[in-house]
Amino acid sequence: MRIKVTSKLLPEVRRGKPLRVAVNGKWVDAYAGETVAAVLLAEGIQVFRHTARARAPRGVYCGMGLCYECLVTVDEVRAVRACVTPVADGMRIEIDAEPAL
Template sequence: MSQRILHHPVLGSLNQRKTLHFTFNESSYTAYEGETIAAALLASGVRTLRVHEEKGTPRGIYCNIGHCYECRVSVNGVPTVRACMTLVQDGMEVTAGTVLPTPLKKGDVAHG
């Protein structure tokens, strides 16, 4: 179910733009030419773009102007791409960030 505004009084009609196809976590989505990854996923009902690296709590769009980096995803294998600032390209493969191994805390000893 799309939650896009298809006609905007200032921006015009999205229906006149080229439709693009991309994947997010191996699921297929569509976007309109000129749309960011974050906007396309939000319009498709996707709210979680990654999880916190240590705690695993969900993260999504926060500032939507590129300052906070909460919307970091990997695009075509390149990590730490801001979804709110990156335009969808046809065939793009986007993946969410995952929980990373927790670094050693002070006093911990590495056993090898």
């Protein structure tokens, strides 16, 4: 999760190098050291995919690589766990945010 609001009462937020990644073709800001899930959540995206049969929405659940609920496609590699995959500059992330009809 990316901290967006800071306070003088809290330590300064130090981010990694600014990067750009594409989410379904739209370029968005990211920072080195963030995971794909952190970038998607920072963009307000909570549904990463839908289940094949019931088309039930799925996103971050465990957040540590155990449940496989957060699968996305990264640089044309399918079924990548977003919560444990660090972003890289120019990365192309594909999510299934809209339920298929």
